[in-house]
Every structure is written in C-alpha cells, then in structure tokens.
Amino acid sequence: MKTTKKMAWVFALFTWAAVAVAQDFPSKPIRIVVPYAPGGTTDVLARFLGQRMSGNLGQPVVIENRPGAGEAIGAGVVAKAPGDGYTLLLSTMTTQAINPVLYPKLSFDASKELTAIGRVADVPAMVAVHPAVPAANMAEFQRFLKANPGRNYASPGAGTPNHLATELFKKAAAVEVVHIPYKGGAPAVQDLMAGQVDFMLILAPEAMPLVKSGKLRSLAITTPQRSPMFPDLPTVSESGIKDFELVVWYTLLAPSGTPKDVIAKLNKSLNAVLDEKTTRDKLAELSIQPAGGTPEEAMTHAAKEAVKWKKVIEESNIKVD
Missing domain, CATH: 3.40.190.150 (Bordetella uptake gene, domain 1)
Known part of the structure; x- marks a missing residue:
C-alpha cells in the first residue's frame, strides 16, 4: 500500500x-x-x-x-x-x-x-526551361523530349524533392532525361540560365523573378489545380501529363x-x-x-x-x- x-x-x-x-x-x-x-x-x-x-x-x-x-x-x-x-x-x-x-x-x-x-x-514548383528550348507549353515540351532522348535536367542534389519529382515526371510523361545533380539550388539555377541544362523543377518563389526577367520560361505549375497566385499558368496534369504533382x-x-x-x-x-x-x-x-x-x-x-x-x-x- x-x-x-x-x-x-x-x-x-x-x-x-x-x-x-x-x-x-x-x-x-x-x-x-x-x-x-x-x-x-x-x-x-x-x-x-x-x-x-x-x-x-x-x-x-x-x-x-x-x-x-x-x-x-x-x-x-x-x-x-x-x-x-x-x-x-x-x-x-x-x-x-x-x-x-x-x-x-x-x-x-x-x-x-x-x-x-x-x-x-505549401509551395508549388514550376517546370522551368532555358529560353532556347523550343517549347512554349508542356505538350510541345513533351514532344521535344520524346524526339530528343537524353536531354538533361538539373536538381539541387540527389534525393531532393526536385530530383524525386522530376523522376516522377519522367515516368508520367514517358520521356528519357538525364539527371544532373548540383550541390545546391543556386548553382543548378545558374547553369539552367546559362543553357548548360535544359530544364528544372524550381520552387515558385525562386522561379518567378527569373521568369519575369526573361531568363527562364515557365511552362506549367506542379499543383493538382491551378494556383490562385498564378491563374494563367496551366498545371502539368491539365497539360496532358497525368499522375504528376509536386507541392513542397x-x-x-x-x-x-x-x-x-x-x-x-x-x-x-x-x-x-x-x-x-x-x-x-x-x-x-x-x-x-x-x-x-x-x-x-x-x-x-x-x-x-x-x-x-x-x-x-x-x-x-x-x-x-
């Protein structure tokens, strides 16, 4: 007791x-x-x-x-x-x-x-390409990648959300692209702007200033539905590539x-x-x-x-x- x-x-x-x-x-x-x-x-x-x-x-x-x-x-x-x-x-x-x-x-x-x-x-990402890439929308970009297997994409590093999501995109779009990992987002974006790589999934806060200045072109947003912040930007899914989204x-x-x-x-x-x-x-x-x-x-x-x-x-x- x-x-x-x-x-x-x-x-x-x-x-x-x-x-x-x-x-x-x-x-x-x-x-x-x-x-x-x-x-x-x-x-x-x-x-x-x-x-x-x-x-x-x-x-x-x-x-x-x-x-x-x-x-x-x-x-x-x-x-x-x-x-x-x-x-x-x-x-x-x-x-x-x-x-x-x-x-x-x-x-x-x-x-x-x-x-x-x-x-x-929640932060959306954008599919951003170098302006020299001959695609004004996701449908054209998918056709470009299918016709040119082995094009490359940048990420801030192996295992980052950008990398994993692009692998998911690769499967959903049925394209073959090569991963170029960098030690951080800044050098990856720098090489994208320089045309050393073709495209990258970039967080919207980091992409928009570069898109507005013409240094990059945004083809689509990675949210399930259109973002109220970017109402004119189509989603990857509505562009014809199903089963893909990335919201960080x-x-x-x-x-x-x-x-x-x-x-x-x-x-x-x-x-x-x-x-x-x-x-x-x-x-x-x-x-x-x-x-x-x-x-x-x-x-x-x-x-x-x-x-x-x-x-x-x-x-x-x-x-x-």
Whole structure:
C-alpha cells in the first residue's frame, strides 16, 4: 500500500511539474533551426514566421541555420534537443517523407524523435526551361523530349524533392532525361540560365523573378489545380501529363516528448500568425500558400506523403551516398 501511495505521489508530482512548465512557457527565447543556408525559401519563411510568432508568444524567436546532408544535420540537432519547446525545426517534406527511405542509417528516427506543431505552408514548383528550348507549353515540351532522348535536367542534389519529382515526371510523361545533380539550388539555377541544362523543377518563389526577367520560361505549375497566385499558368496534369504533382510542404517540428500543452501553445501561436492578413499578403508576394491546422493533421499528412515518395524512390531505384 505504501508503495502504491508513493507511486501515486510521484506521478502527481510529475504531472504538476509538467503543468507548471506549460503555464510558464515560454520564459526564454525560442530557437527555430533551419536546415538550409540563409537566403532560400525555408530561411525566408522561418525568419518571417519567427518574427510574427515572437509577438504573440512574448519571447524572441531566433533563427539558427544548420545546413547540410539534405536537412539531416539540422533535423538531427532538433531530434536530440530537450523536449521543452525551446528548440524547433522548420523542415520541408524531406525530413519526414524522404530522408527516412533514402538514408536508413540516420542517427535519428524522424517518425519517433520529432513531432509536429503544425503544417506551415505549401509551395508549388514550376517546370522551368532555358529560353532556347523550343517549347512554349508542356505538350510541345513533351514532344521535344520524346524526339530528343537524353536531354538533361538539373536538381539541387540527389534525393531532393526536385530530383524525386522530376523522376516522377519522367515516368508520367514517358520521356528519357538525364539527371544532373548540383550541390545546391543556386548553382543548378545558374547553369539552367546559362543553357548548360535544359530544364528544372524550381520552387515558385525562386522561379518567378527569373521568369519575369526573361531568363527562364515557365511552362506549367506542379499543383493538382491551378494556383490562385498564378491563374494563367496551366498545371502539368491539365497539360496532358497525368499522375504528376509536386507541392513542397513545410512543417514546424519539435522533439518528441515535448509536453502536449507546450505543443498546443505553439500550435495556437502558429495558427494565429497564419490567419493574419499581414501574413497572407506577405506569403502571397512570395508565392507561398499558408497551411495551418492541428499537429495530428500535420502528422497524418506526412505519413501519407511518405508512402507516395517511398514508392517513387523504390521504383526509380534512387540511391544516394
């Protein structure tokens, strides 16, 4: 009986401590780890999000860039951090839906060591070609690729969403194209503009300035339906290439074990920011669609996407060093 009472007392103590931590949260600055170098879409999104969330949380939100290994370095930092809500990760689909298949020997298990606060945003990509490519739309581009097997495409690196999605496009369009991987998006885009490669799937925020300046030509958007941000741009699917889409999604993650009340506070802060007109207007300028929702919805979405990209990786026999 004494042992039972003692266990009940210990459980009550831990429960009280967890509630106290959640009530006091946040009492110091929060760190959002970005698994990419400064300047890209993920970094820009994190800095804007951090600035807005700091306002409703009452504490500074600082951004720490930890690039490398296809998000694995930054994600690993957060996976091994204390589960107290003060170290978060803004990741793309790569951490939850791609890396677990591509890198089975990672030092952490994203499905067990990271948990969602909420989905942040969806970002479409565009099929962009060098202006010298003789195609003004996807139908003409598909005919060009079929008539000229062995043309090439760029990606920011093996195993990136751009690479995997282009392999999916290759299968859907029934074309033979050669993958040219680069060490990052910037050098890939530079070579595309220089005509060293024929085409690339580029995130809309990064593609649009180059399309508007005439340095690249956009043939289609990769969303399932036309984007309200680009209503005149057809989708790949409506251009006649079925079973293809790419929407790069972003999720705010925390270490597993973070108290549910802390997750709830962070989720409330995130959704409040995403619902602001200021946020929606700013993200629309960047060609980014706000998402939002519950942590459970974010985890369900990640699990569904993981099944899709696992199939692409296995059927295309994609391997990375």
